[in-house]
Amino acid sequence: MNADYANVPSPCFVLEEARLRENLTLLGRVQDESGAKVILALKGFALFNTFPLIRARLPGCTVSSPHELRLAREEFGGEIHACAPVYRDEEMDEYLASVSHISFNSLSQWSRFKSRVNARVGRVSPGIRVNPEHSEVGTALYDPARPGSRLGVTADELDGRLPDGMEGLHFHTLCECGADALARTWTKVEERFGPALQQAKWLNLGGGHLITREGYDVDGLIDLIRDIRARYDVEVFLEPGAAVVWRTGVLVSSVLDRIERRGVRTLMLDVSFAAHMPDCLEMPYKPEVRGARDPAPDETGWRLGGTTCLAGDELGAYVFEQDPDIGARIVFEDMMHYTVVKTTLFNGVPHPSLGLLRADGTFELLRQFGYEDYRNRLGGNPLGS
């Protein structure tokens, strides 16, 4: 495959199999050496054609909605954990028929569903999501431990102990963090939930561990988990999303037009930040673009313009090795986590195709999207028919 992805239809998300395999090897080592189980958080990545590959190394996934639950059951297999902010009455039987572990986000939800969970004793293990009220994430939008958060029961609500019938503890407060952030969080969890930990059979450390990022202290994580397991005699789970597919693929796009107005040069693309890379605007962050860099103070560079009509659907500036012409490929790096799962069909702009770059260099087109995908989201039978 050429580095410019000339043979890939544009726009297209392209997952690179070789890189996914590398990440899975590292996550496999974490499992083998720490004794923890690493499960995939489907909210971060759910390109199900890759599930057989992931399933060969990771034993299951974690889900937060009925559709994720069904995808896990039908496409992934293995053990399924559920951790949703809230469950509906009519969903619970489906969850309980498929999951091995289920975490509740409030004591009222636990008392609502307790008898139904207890009827599955031995098959489904219930746990409580706790909030250590310790923040490691700077952006409030991504910080479940922010003041007044709706996510996770606080220590004073729990009175330190596990609610009657509960077997596990779950916490998730990290996002793209290192092992040092986990260690600091763990100190707070121990401080605030010590008696509950003594009672627990299992402990889920949530996601946000960016284990596959260069420089992550993998041995530090392994040591911490081994220590937790030894001291509390609990089964430990990690449920990363981003780390599984960190730097495993790109979004290939093309330049459709070049505009220059009042000294601002914009490359108009066939992708949208709002519809296809929403974290760029929400977080916000500036993605890496292949062959491009940030402008020096005396340079202007190119702004990248998205294809929707939203005024803010743009990003930049970038300086390219060669100024891109109309038709040139613009390749966004690291576009597998929280992209494909979050895209919308806003404005009816074409949704990027999905593709796989095989380890042997061959490209496989997995899915293309068309008008029916757009239309089907927007209505049913005509009124009055």
Ligand SMILES: Cc1ncc(COP(=O)(O)O)c(C=O)c1O
């Ligand atoms: C409960 C829970 N577990 C796991 C994850 C996965 O986190 P990440 O993709 O940052 O590893 C999330 C992400 O929001 C989450 O809310």
